[in-house]
Amino acid sequence: MKRLLALVLLVAAALTVVAVRADQGMWMPQQIPQLAAKLKSLGFQGDPQAFADLTGQPMGAVVSLGGCTASFVSPEGLLVTNHHCVTGALQFNSTPQRDLLTNGYLAKTREEELPAGPGSRVFVTTRVTDVTEAITGGLDPKLSDRQRYDTIDVRLKERVAACEKQGLRCSVPSFFEGLRYFEIAQLEIRDVRLVYSPHEGIGVFGGETDNWRWPRHTGDWSFYRAYVGRDGRPAAFSKDNVPYQPKHWLPVAEEGVKPDDLVFVVGYPGRTQRHQTHAEVKATTDWSMPRSIRFAEEQLAILDALSKKDKAIAIKVAGRVQGLNNGLTNTKGVLEGLVKGGSLDRKQQQERDLAAWIDADPARKQKYGDVLPAMQALQEASLKTRERNATLGLLSSASSYLGAAQTIYRLSLQRPKPDIQREAGYQERDWSRIREAQDRLQRTIDPTADRALLAWAMSKAAALPASQRIEPLDKAAGLRAGIAEAEAKGTIDQYLDRLYAGTKLADSTFRLGLLDKSTAEVQATQDPFIALAAALEPLAESIREDGKALAGAYAKLRPRYMEALLARAGGLVAPDANSTLRVTFGQVKGVRAKDGLFYEPQTTLQGIVEKHTGEGEFDAPDTQLAAIKALRAGKQTPYLARALKDVPVNFLSTVDTTGGNSGSPTLNAKGELVGLLFDGTYESVASDYLFDDEKTRSIHVDVRYMLWTMTEVDNAGHLVREMTAGPKR
Template identity: 45%
Template sequence: MKKWLIAAAVAASFGAHADEGMWQPYQLPSMAAELKAKGLEIDAKSISKLTEFPMNAVVSLGGCSASFVSPKGLVVTNHHCAYGSIAYNSTAENNRLKDGFLAKKYSEELPASPGSRIYVTEKVTNVTDQVKAGLDGVTGDAFYKGIENHRKELVAECEKEDGYRCSVYSFHGGLEYYLIKQMQIRDVRLVYNPAGSIGKYGGDIDNWMWPRHTGDFSFYRAYVGKNGKPADYSKDNVPYEPKSFLKVSAKGVKEGDFVMVAGYPGRTNRYRTSVEVENQFEWTYPHSKALREDIINIIKKAAPEGSDDRIKYESTLAGLANYAKNYGSMIEFYAKSPLLADRKAREAKLTAWIAQDSARQAKYGAALTNLDRLVTQAQQHKERNLILGYLGYSRMLSTATRLYRLAHEKQLPDMQRESGYQNRDMTRFTQGLQRIDRSYAPKVEKAIVFDLLQRYAKLPKSERLDAFDQFFGLENGLNKAKLKQRLDSMYADTTLANSKTRLGWMKKSVADFKASDDPFIQYAVAMYDTNMKREQESKQRAGDFMKARPLYMEAIIAYNRSQGKPVYADANSSLRVTVGHVQGYYPQDGLYAVPFTTLEGIEHKDTGKEPFDAPKKQLELIKQQKYGEYYMPEIGSVPVNFLSTLDTTGGNSGSPTLNGKAELVGLLFDGVYESIIGDWGYDPQTNRSIQVDSRYMLWVMKYLDGADNLLEEMDIVK
């Protein structure tokens, strides 16, 4: 499939499906006329130029999105995106998660959690031909390794320039590959976060719900060396001066206004087959939801509210709860929706279209059948894989495993090492080990592992792993008392809980690991051969998928083009742009959700108890109708959150929501309950994104937290 074919399909179909689609920046010039008609006031070509305004003001945090909002490297993102850094800087005695934090000057800003990064995308290059070169007749594991080797070569060449992080991203299931070059800012500092009763108002109860009244925003600052280049943390570093930054609108938007978002959406699955849809919704989501909820309960029982252990696990709890509710919504709306039937109907139409032409039949005839066969094979050990996957919540098991793998990989030349274990990865590797100090409590982890091992022990013998059974004494079935004793001994005797010891293992040899009496190191050694065998099998499947899915996607794209339907790649954490309008929706028959919430809504929800425990000062300001210059006449108050038709997903959190002039009018932080299934299919009637309004952000900063220094630093447009 040629790039021009996808671009042509965009141009032909955009007008009819304008609010659907997470577009790659290079696609936007072909939409210029439609974008202008919708309300875009800047040149559409400028959005495709990553080194110019506004795109060079939009950044990634590696899991969330953000943007520069001052000439001194001030970055705004969601409160929940900065949550890990806030928790890292919190203790039971100084709980910044609960009380908030504001640095009034540079010297008071706090280092973000180890490994925090700000990525500024500067260049995107189509490298499909280079990645696939010489691999036409290759399959399976050899194809996987061939692709990976070409990727590593491209990345190594790109990263010769110091201060950059490069990655090769797959689009359309491997149909296309793009090399993305990002400046990597390594000194990131926490500047300001409102109290948890603002930033997380409504908590898990309101998560994914409307009406919403959450002040989900926080600020970082990017620092670099005195030469202006990325550098590790140092007190001598200076604030980064971005090439451009976003102006913040105090005027905001009103119902019907054009908005757009530039950000880094995580993953969508709109081109998955019906077999994949059925397995995901009828098995994976239900089992994952139940497992997450059980782990939440285990953590809460083991770590009482307000304890230092609870603070260490607050970020983990937030992530578990977020996706447990997400999965619940997925399951609920799948049961009501025609998603599976629609996917089967699409495949039937695709098959019929292919059959109408002998050339299409020769090229695409077996594409769907081959892909479904691989999908079915990949699901064979799904229950075991789910349990072992959630064992990743064990810092000790996963750390020991990764350290021993590193010892093996260090025996190879750098370019032959597995991704994640190359020299370029060692700073991240080190900082990941450092973060454990503020996210690990042995009592809590031991309870999680004990529960998961009991689940594992109930699997059929054919599904269990011999080495795993032998290490934990499960060969003859489960003996809870002995298993508990085994775990008690492991957590009591390990030295990996000590940061200095953990870091020291990065320099150890394979022989050192084999000679160790640390129980978790012994686990890593005992499981190594089994893990490598499973990884080899996984790479074989991955290689087969990397051959099969691109052919299926090529057929889908060609078919969609023939039908005048939009062609955009599934989200893959790369920079995308979406466009839409401020608009409410009908969540159910007879009920209309208006597009704005107000300060008064905070007061109406307030119970004085978490998560509806607004600060007393805030409630008093609301009673006084202290609106200031952020008053919106159409709603008679200050807007708190608003709805839009923007097509977004996880990873878009923290994305700047922009008006037609590319001024920041809000931060995207969530979607409505009815649209969570949008990861699998866009519904214009219910797909709504939720933004915190820029006027509420400014109101909180000025009247509640006295963040005058930051207000003066930003360019606020009235």
């Protein structure tokens, strides 16, 4: 009990300490009141306690889209997020004859608003509760690694089940590497509709050339609307549904921001790895990242060639291409920052300092001395089959056919079990989501692209060494260790001929119908992809079982590792991002990115004109160029920044963000909307592993550019009026 009390006090210190740079840290909302003095010095005019009230203003207006962030900007459920966060909705509603990905979309009336597609969600966080004692309290230290994993797993599922009896969607993520657990309760809105998205020449201006780069001139915004049943409760899509009426929405600051202004970003950052060990990060830089870069480039080359030949394929693979491109540039930047930028060396020194601090005191050595060596041993053990395990996963991600078959087959195995014993992701609470994903798959599945990517992935499997073969695939396809590349290609082609000729999984009726079938009924279809999924399942299950034992071992070590970090730092450690609601703040500032190169903090319309080439990634629409010309000729606009003598487009700030923050509202010191977070600079991306408090900058789209475009270019004045009219909440 004394140790538990000390641990609670230690973590409480981490949640309340203020003696750190304010622009480092994706803070939990309850931490913000403790930063009141720092905020006041930066010009904050509100009550810091407001950020701890998840159902108040502004926190009640900020929502998750399940991978991106959005915010309510009107009392009629209007949501603003990033353009790249609605790519799926644009793709879902596109055809070669009506290409919304290229031309954008604007609903002039509520009746014209388009369904974002099956599986689209808006999550409104309503409650966060500390449940650490319920999850890890009273664990017998004599439990085996697997027993520890199973005990925690059951407790997590029980908490989620109890929480969801209230009609909410719940999760119980860990913070501080398993030291604390918080139960997150969210309202889950299931009817999401596309309202407005600008032309790609605005929303994706600069493309991959400018991605993660500065100066930037991208209009990365789009709008959804959330709908519910007439009773005000979440409901599936129906024409009878009505706009959701949030209790809070963000007022728009039409005056925008200027250099040195205080800004907040509220959102759902995905993952950071700042508390990984040096060995874990080094394995990432030595193997995972170079492999990811190489594989992304190879897949993009395949998809680019296919897309140039067929517009329909280009539309179907647009989301995959966007994800691969974004991940590729990000991974290159992280790798460069960790190795060339010296972050990996600094990480190693930090760990050496921690080890020395532990060894310097007998009590600390007894308490923590075994942690780092034990984690090192686990890391080394995990490397033995990483090639095989990663390649097995590559097969599933490359082929939508195989991925669907594996989902169907595994669901059939899980259904007969009691719900508490089903694997996470296959419990009854997940069945509707699985069905929606398989339904939505119809808009992206393509046999030509799928076969090309699966052939590529199988070539990687064919090249595996003898000690790491995927034996069920070898047996099914006729591959073997040491097979020559040319022979492997011919063997793979013959096997794929049989697979794609015999499958019915491209038929949505057939595919969806299998989701309710027993394992025997699924196998009785004799679909070749189902047969392959069944053959691969024992190996996949074996890997999952090994992973559970490993997770159980880490569940005993990581909290102690984190406890040592917190104790040494005096509590000055922020929790890693984990897709939960966070608040970060900083200032609008430029940065000296490299020797002789300084990034100014703002860009303007002039940069669009200068970059415009009329083709490719720098092809601004004629309507926008005409509007800029009219502005230059003297047309008045309230969105002009006097100091810049132009309409501002994007700006930099020192806030601490990562993936998942995309679409997050950027707020001024009054809590008003001044922009949207959408990217970071190339020099910043390694901060996911080790924060750089000098060079880290996030990129935002200025609300004035959004309003100017909506008013002067896209004839979306009705949405501007909806956002700016009425009471401020």
